[in-house]
Amino acid sequence: MEKKEFWKGFGSALALVVVVALVWRTSLIQQWIPWQYLPFDMEMSKAAKTNLIEDFLDRYYVDEYDGDMVKESIYGGMVAGVGDRYTYYMTADNLEQYLQNNNGHFQGIGVKVYQTEDGEVTVYSLMDGYPAQRSGILEGDIIKGVDGVDVSSFALNEVAEKMRGPIGTSVEVKVFRPSDGKTHTFQIKREDVVMKSVNSKMLDDEKGYIQITGFKENTYDQFMEALKDLQSHGMKGLVVDLRNNPGGLVRAVYRIGDELLPEGLMVYTEDKEGKREELVCDDKYLDIPMVVLVNENSASASEIFAGAAKDTGAATLVGAKTFGKGLVQRLFTLPDGSGLNITIQKYFTPKGTSIHGTGITPDIVVELPKEYVVGDEVPVADDTQLNEGIRILNEKI
Template identity: 45%
Template sequence: MKGIYFQMEERNKLLNILNKEKNRGRAQGIAIGIAVTIAILISVLIWAGIGMGIFRYFTTGAFFRKSSVIGTREEDKLAVLNDVIETYYLDEYDENELKESMYKGYVDGLNDPYSQYYTKKEFTELMEDNNGTFEGIGVYLSVDQETQTLEVIRPIEGSPAEKAGMREGDLIVEVDGEDVIGQDSDIVISKMRGEKGTKVSVGVMREGEEDIIRFDIVRDVVESVTVTSEMLTDDIGYLSLSEFASVSYDQFRLQLNELKKQGMKALVFDLRSNTGGDFDIAVKIADKFCPEGLVVYIEDKDGNREEYNSDADMLGIPLVVLVNGYSASSSEIVTGAVKDHGTGTIMGTTTYGKGVVQRVLPLGDGSGIKVTIAKYYTPDGYNIHGVGIEPDVTVEWDYEKYRDEGTDNQLEAAREYLEKELEKGI
């Protein structure tokens, strides 16, 4: 079962440590900035006497080929930048990396955290992830909003990360000895990815530990098992879904059928820390919990509406859906459908609040783009973006109980709730 949150006191200690690391970097940056400023002032004084000569050099150099129209067209500006870098940049550089950074920056200019450009390598990895297998260390991650640092939601069962000892809640602060605090999450992830058999060192900060814990991990092929299940009692089944990948529906259906064979009369469906995934898979899974009718609809920027509906074939037993602040996107599509149709009880804490839909498009050279195309709405017409879905029954996570006793209090509350429902004969 899942341990999800840090105890607040322990978390604050960890944040203080991370802030010290950041402040150390800022202090060094300030010192360097002062030195550079002094150097610039000295340079100005030295060169002031020969300003006309240096002016002639810069304005007659080869890179000012169209001085009368410089900056008026994008291609001219790019040509100038290329010539400046080629002529004056001190160190070696990779021209392809410059171009890829330009493409990334162009999409970043949307100021949309969900729209993104992918290099050829990144796009291949994205497609592998969605297909359920990839080469890497095998962890589910989210971005800690306070530190902009990757946090381990959980290691994948049997993965190199799990075998090495990584845990839920670990904050990734180093990769191969490099400080990655605050770096773009996709860059950090790409550093941990790699071919089977290669090694990577990952450093984490962990609650209760003041020093960085480092793991030397050998990458491997990781198969993403997105669904796990068990019988909690003779009558109550438990099914956990970690993400909405292309393989998830088949895994979900097989596990659900297995629980039915074992006599399941009520179900706990655990979507805690499930940050989303494939929209269509979410609709197919929600279909199992909804009567015939609307599951979700989307609207694009022109107001065009597209509806997604369920058929009459539904599970039809008492249901609790467990959620928390990391339950997002596709998880909220399922949660919203269950809540609006009244076919189950939502339990836990308020969900993340991602109410927009992205489309992934391949580009001609093997790269790709993910772009936000629409808002989605629950059957009753609610867009939960930035708000989330409040549970019907609020149950805060008791970290101390989990740490000291290994007891998942939210899951226990769900089990007790369903036992009472079954006693009523519902």
């Protein structure tokens, strides 16, 4: 009798648990899959799936969100899916900045900024002769406001974009200056700012030095101006410094290479179909002893020049192994102003070497002193790589 009562009670309890579980499960399913009773096409189009996801977000996401940003992220994620860091999608704003950077000029105040780990957008350099420098802004100033808007929580690119604008318009920039503990406000009129990618000087009576920091639309003109100036001072040997040069436009490096490298193949590329294109230098070039300085941050177009200089014997490479980017990208613009930067070719040095992922090992490997890291500005006296280049030129002049 007791056993019968036990099983009777157990059965009732079990039934209750099952009922509760069913109710809970039904509630859970209805909470998470509200579309379960609607017709659902398992072969739905990408557009339909995107719209469905958007409907879910609109209906259930707990906070407000930027719908346009979500859509832009879809495009970016789609392109990122190919797994190539150099193939990417750009919004219309990103594309505009990209084009300005490649053109070598922009409309703004001529200030270079970076963002610290705690989010402070800080001035690290002022472009010589431009509005920011003339206004009284100093290196180390922390940007706090732009046109009355607190930018303390803004991303670096957002702050930079707010300081840019049409030539002749003014922008109010508020900074905190750690050196005096005070806040300063400046009214600055925007100008067309030309980015300098070439620096040059005579190292002594015979040796010239040209530093190229990037290959932009205006780099060749700046290079030729520097080259002619050095020649007018009696240059007999040249150091070309490509350290920390991330690359840039292939046509820019080709035009410079055509001035410095001997007649023949400079570089060739191959696309996915194996189609080959060649860039060839003519027989008119500066035939003097040359050293090319490279390091871990010399990439892409810099490596095109360095690889050709090494393979043709036109120069001695000195420094550290280069970055190793042997890919060529092409920019495609879309009707809405956005763009795609797509890797379309691989490039090879004159001897047929692909440097992608491996880099170029200099003829003479020289490390900087341990107290300096890659990217630092190194005084000439401590610059072991430059001094090795000077030693080589002394032997050849």
